[in-house]
Amino acid sequence: MKLRVARPTRSLAQVVRFYQEGLGFEVLGGFEDHAGFDGVMLGHRGAPYHLEFTVERGHAAPSAPSEENLLVFYIPERAEWEARVLRMQTAGFSPVRSRNPYWDVHGRTFEDPDGYRVVLYQRAWAL
Known part of the structure; x- marks a missing residue:
């Protein structure tokens, strides 16, 4: 089984930059x-999920x-989590409470340009 999360966006270029960079x-x-409709699918090759954004x-x-509309990515290794948080900040995105x-x-x-939030969570998936 594979998962596609699809949603509209107000700014396709900005949302692509958030998820890509x-x-x-x-x-x-x-x-x-x-x-x-115009749209872009973003993800990681071989992963069982991707995101679709449309205008x-x-x-x-x-x-x-x-x-509370969240995408949560569980990252078990601390060094990898720190690198991903740093990547977001280097791309110009600041964490939000x-x-x-x-x-x-x-x-x-982190909040994307449409106000949807992404959590980078430094723990292993426990389910």
Whole structure:
């Protein structure tokens, strides 16, 4: 099974920069004017997930409905976690305080240009 998380964006170029430069995602594909939509798929080759961001021509997408709309990436190795946090900051993205303080204990939260949040969590996946 594979997972695609798809959502609209208000600024395709800015959101691509956030995920590509900040999180190291690759552009896996994209499309222009597909029934009035432009889009980009971002992810890591071989990973069982990717993100799709779309812009509907002539329509303004809403921002995130709450600060609790999260993508959480569990990074078990501390050195790798520190490198990923540094990469986000070097790309110009500063951490924000999580609405739920649980995520601040072992993680850093970053907000994308649409107000959706990504948590880099320094723990192993326990489920």
